[in-house]
Amino acid sequence: MNRAGYEIRETVSGQTFRCLPDQSVLSAMEQQGKRCVPVGCRGGGCGLCKVRVLSGTYQCHKMSCNHVPPEAAKQGLALACQLFPQTDLSIECLRRQGPGDHNNKNQQEVSS
Amino acid sequence: MKKGVMRPGHVQLRVLNLESALAHYRDLLGLIEMDRDEQGRVYLKAWTEVDKFSVVLREADQPGMDFMGFKVIDEDCLNRLTQDLLNYGCLIETIPAGELKGCGRRVRFQAPSGHFFELYADKEYTGKWGLEEINPEAWPRNLKGMRAVRFDHCLLYGDELQATYALFTEVLGFYLAEQVVDDNGTRIAQFLSLSTKAHDVAFIQHTEKGRFHHASFFLETWEDVLRAADLISMTDTSIDIGPTRHGLTHGKTIYFFDPSGNRNEVFCGGDYNYQDHKPVTWLAKDLGKAIFYHDRVLNERFLTVLT
Numbered sequence: 318m319n320r321a322g323y324e325i326r327e328t329v330s331g332q333t334f335r336c337l338p339d340q341s342v343l344s345a346m347e348q349q350g351k352r353c354v355p356v357g358c359r360g361g362g363c364g365l366c367k368v369r370v371l372s373g374t375y376q377c378h379k380m381s382c383n384h385v386p387p388e389a390a391k392q393g394l395a396l397a398c399q400l401f402p403q404t405d406l407s408i409e410c411l412r413r414q415g416p417g418d419h420n421n422k423n424q425q426e427v428s429s
Numbered sequence: 430m431k432k433g434v435m436r437p438g439h440v441q442l443r444v445l446n447l448e449s450a451l452a453h454y455r456d457l458l459g460l461i462e463m464d465r466d467e468q469g470r471v472y473l474k475a476w477t478e479v480d481k482f483s484v485v486l487r488e489a490d491q492p493g494m495d496f497m498g499f500k501v502i503d504e505d506c507l508n509r510l511t512q513d514l515l516n517y518g519c520l521i522e523t524i525p526a527g528e529l530k531g532c533g534r535r536v537r538f539q540a541p542s543g544h545f546f547e548l549y550a551d552k553e554y555t556g557k558w559g560l561e562e563i564n565p566e567a568w569p570r571n572l573k574g575m576r577a578v579r580f581d582h583c584l585l586y587g588d589e590l591q592a593t594y595a596l597f598t599e600v601l602g603f604y605l606a607e608q609v610v611d612d613n614g615t616r617i618a619q620f621l622s623l624s625t626k627a628h629d630v631a632f633i634q635h636t637e638k639g640r641f642h643h644a645s646f647f648l649e650t651w652e653d654v655l656r657a658a659d660l661i662s663m664t665d666t667s668i669d670i671g672p673t674r675h676g677l678t679h680g681k682t683i684y685f686f687d688p689s690g691n692r693n694e695v696f697c698g699g700d701y702n703y704q705d706h707k708p709v710t711w712l713a714k715d716l717g718k719a720i721f722y723h724d725r726v727l728n729e730r731f732l733t734v735l736t
Contacts (some may be wrong), residue, residue, distance in 0.1 A: 334649070357734040359667035360491040362690020365734055379445040381690070382490040409584055 323402040327353035327370065328409045336402050341378075342368075343397035354410045359398045365412060366397040371404035430623050432513070432602030433506035437629050439498040439529075439646050440481060440583055442691055443489035443736075447471060449688040450486050457664055458646060458693065459574035460484055461558050464531050475577045475646060476559055476569055480552040481531040483580040485646070487504065492689035493736040494641040496537060496545040497583050497623025497630065499601075499623075503663065504533075507550040510601070511536045517600050518669035529595070540596055542587030575657040575695055577646035582628045584642040584694075586635035586735055590616055593632055597621050603629070606702050607677050611713040618711075618719075620677065625701045640735040643684065643692035650697055651681050657695045661685050670728055675699075675710055676719040691736050 322337040325345065330353040335346035343366050346354055357365030366386030370393045377390065378399040385394050397408070444450035451471055454460045460473035464558055472482035480500075501507050514521050514536070514615050522534040524547070533551030540546060556562055559569025568576075587593070594616070597603040606627050609618035620628040633642065654672050661668050661683070669692060671683030672724060680699035686692055700709065711719035717726040 355729065358494070358684050358686040358690030358692070358728060358736070360688050360690030362686075362736045363734040365730075377445075379490075381445070381492055383493075 318424065323373075324405040326405075326407045327351075327368075327392050328407060329353065330410070336406075338402060341398050341403070342402065342406070342408065346397070354397045354408075355412055357398075361396050361399040365394065367411045368395055368397050368400070368408040369411060370395055370400070371407040371409055373402060373404045375403055375406060376401045387421040430502075430602060431604075432510060432600070433502045434510070434548065434601050434603070434623055434727055435500045435502055436623060437483075437497065437580060437582060438480065438552065439485060439532075440580065441470075441485040441487060441495040441498075442641075442644065442687075443492050443495060443689070444486050444687065444691070445488070445490070445492055445689040447486060447488040450488075453666070453687045454484060454486065455573065457574045457666060458695070459572050459576040463555070464530050470502055472530065474555075474558065475481045475579045476572060477557050477578050478580070479554055479556055481555045482529075484553075485529065491689075491736075492641075492691050493639075494544065494583065494585070494644075494691075496547055497585075498532075498535065498547045498549055499629075501548050501550050507534070507536060507548055510548055513600050514538050515658055517596065519596070519600075528709035535580035538541060539590035540587075542585060542632055543584075543589075543640075544585050544587060545639075575646075575648065575653070577695060578649060579647045581626070581643050581645045581647040581696070582630055584628075584631045584633065586633050586640040587636065587638045588636060589638075590619060590632055590634050591694075594621075597630070600706060601717050604702075604704075605708045607700075607709040607711070609633075609677070609711045609713055609719055617713055618677070622702060625703060627700045627702065635735070641691060642735055643694045645694035645696060648695050648697045654681055654695060654697055658683050669720065669730055669734070670721065670724075673724065674722040676715075676722040677709075679722070689736070690734075692734065 322335040357363040361380040464472040519538040531553035535547040537547040557691040603621040606622040607620040667686040669684035680696040682696040
């Protein structure tokens with residue numbers, strides 16, 4: 318855990334950001350102004366932020382079994398809002414961003 | 430209220446964690462915890478409501494809405510409506526009195542949209558919370574959080590809107606208060622009412638059946654909506670959008686999420702209707718303005734984030 322937290326790499330966009338161990342991957346992404354995973358309810362309910370974890374170890378808090386059944390969770394599927402890293406992670410966003418979301422104040426990218 | 434269905438009475442919501450949900454609905458929305466049962470369900474109400482509960486929380490492995498209940502005027506009406514539902518071709522299930530604590534016999538059916546609804550005639554009358562029955566003061570002084578005034582309506586996503594409309598208007602006596610129609614004249618959103626309110630339940634066309642968009646709670650003023658927004662920030666609660674105004678209903682609103690991802694709304698104001706009012710129509714091409722009157726563009730979440 319160099320610098321603050323672990324490095325999260327999203328493979329579809331190629332974007333990376335840092336995530337503290339007690340912070341969800343989605344929350345870290347939002348905080349750092351990245352938009353590589355769509356933000357939905359942030360509560361493990363809607364399934365919008367579904368990702369596949371390609372490498373690294375992690376813990377998940379409770380997620381809707383409608384979106385991540387236990388079998389799928391064992392195969393590395395997770396909702397980024399309930400995903401907490403224990404090492405650097407490589408993740409793949411499974412939902413492509415929809416059009417017409419430019420007006421979403423809560424998802425606007427901050428140029429850095 | 431043409432068929433004796435009076436008003437929304439309750440909604441049972443599934444949550445992933447009961448204690449965090451309770452903190453949200455009780456401490457942030459300001460609902461009153463009224464009871465718990467042996468199934469572990471928690472019963473809450475808003476302070477102006479006269480019956481024992483309006484929100485029931487049930488812990489489950491998948492969030493969403495179990496059912497929404499409407500109160501009918503009396504037991505005769507419940508019997509008549511049960512027969513009407515059967516004659517209409519609905520499958521019904523009778524749930525015995527007491528299955529929800531303090532609630533009488535419930536008659537449950539599934540709408541073509543995929544959602545479960547129930548009718549009941551009796552619920553324990555506990556009166557407005559925190560006020561004397563005689564010479565009541567304006568409001569109780571020990572309310573929490575947003576101090577929600579009442580559970581107002583649900584917005585539900587599902588298919589078969591036309592068949593759902595027919596059931597709700599012909600059998601249950603709702604009327605169409607507001608609608609969104611597409612270029613072909615097909616209704617893609619229907620706001621149905623029993624009263625002078627702009628909606629008691631609303632449906633938006635969606636490919637999947639039985640999805641939950643939000644449960645809404647009434648506040649008195651725009652200042653209360655801004656104060657709710659402040660509390661959402663203070664508690665780092667997941668926000669969706671707002672404060673803003675809807676085009677449909679013209680209500681002033683904020684959308685946010687409970688800890689399991691079920692969307693909530695608190696709102697104030699909005700249109701009223703009497704029987705001589707024609708339905709208000711918005712065009713699907715202007716859906717952005719119809720939903721979010723100021724931004725005039727939908728956020729992606731409005732159509733995709735459901736439980």
